[in-house]
Amino acid sequence: MLNTKTLFLAGLALSLPLLAQANEAVIRKSLAEKLAGLPKIEDVRPSAMAGLWEVRIGNEIRYTDPTGNYLIEGELIDLRTRKNLxxxxxxxxxxxxxxxxxxxxxxxxxxGNGKRKIAVFADPNCGYCKRFERALQDVKDITVYTFLVPILGGDSPEKSRSIWCAKDATASWQAWMLEGKAPSKPTGACDDSAVERNAAMMRRYHINGTxxxxxxxxSRVPGALGADQLxxxxxxxxxxx
Structure with missing residues (x-):
């Protein structure tokens, strides 16, 4: 026979998910009303600290109370483990x-044997990208996949298209990035839709720079690394x- 305590605990277990859902809805509504132009909230969930809720906007984390009346920008540290949560x-x-x-x-x-792999989002007119490309030459046994993303304006789109459409895109890319030899403009038709797909992918992953x-x-790292760091x-x- 179920006793009163058992029934209470069972009811509490059933109500907790509903309470969490209710708090999430309240927080979303409250923040949207109080913060004009707030970007899309991707996720709302309880944080490791009781009474504090995590709000994910893009690839950034904010914190709020259960009513969405306060917004905290900062880092949550577990002092017991010294972890930056x-x-x-x-x-x-x-x-x-x-x-x-x-x-x-x-x-x-x-x-070398190329057994280690990295992917890089890079703009052909990005000075830090050129620095990183030079550093990569000193890294052994690596394969590098570079997604051209002309985000800096100017002739970045034209350079990206010229490099992608070159007979040897790798040679064209490295000639420009390492030696400053401008890529030749493509002659005839060329499917450069990959450059647009790369830009869309960059936005999807909330990558904001090259x-x-x-x-x-x-894992990912924003910005250039030296050969030793890499x-x-x-x-x-x-x-x-």
């Missing part, structure tokens, strides 16, 4: 499934089984 969440939501990347839309080259580096474990990151990746 905000950083952990941001890293998790920013992960990209490397295997799902459309590598056919990338300019590809490799050093270079952006994607590793095989799904080597350390590559060596720290989980080994493949």
């Amino acid at each position: 905000t950083e952990e969440r941001v890293n998790k939501i920013n992960q990209i499934d490397f295997a799902s990347l459309p590598l056919k839309d990338a300019v590809v080259w490799k050093n 270079p952006a580096i994607i590793f095989e474990d799904g 080597e350390k990151r590559l060596q720290a990746l989980p080994s493949k089984s």
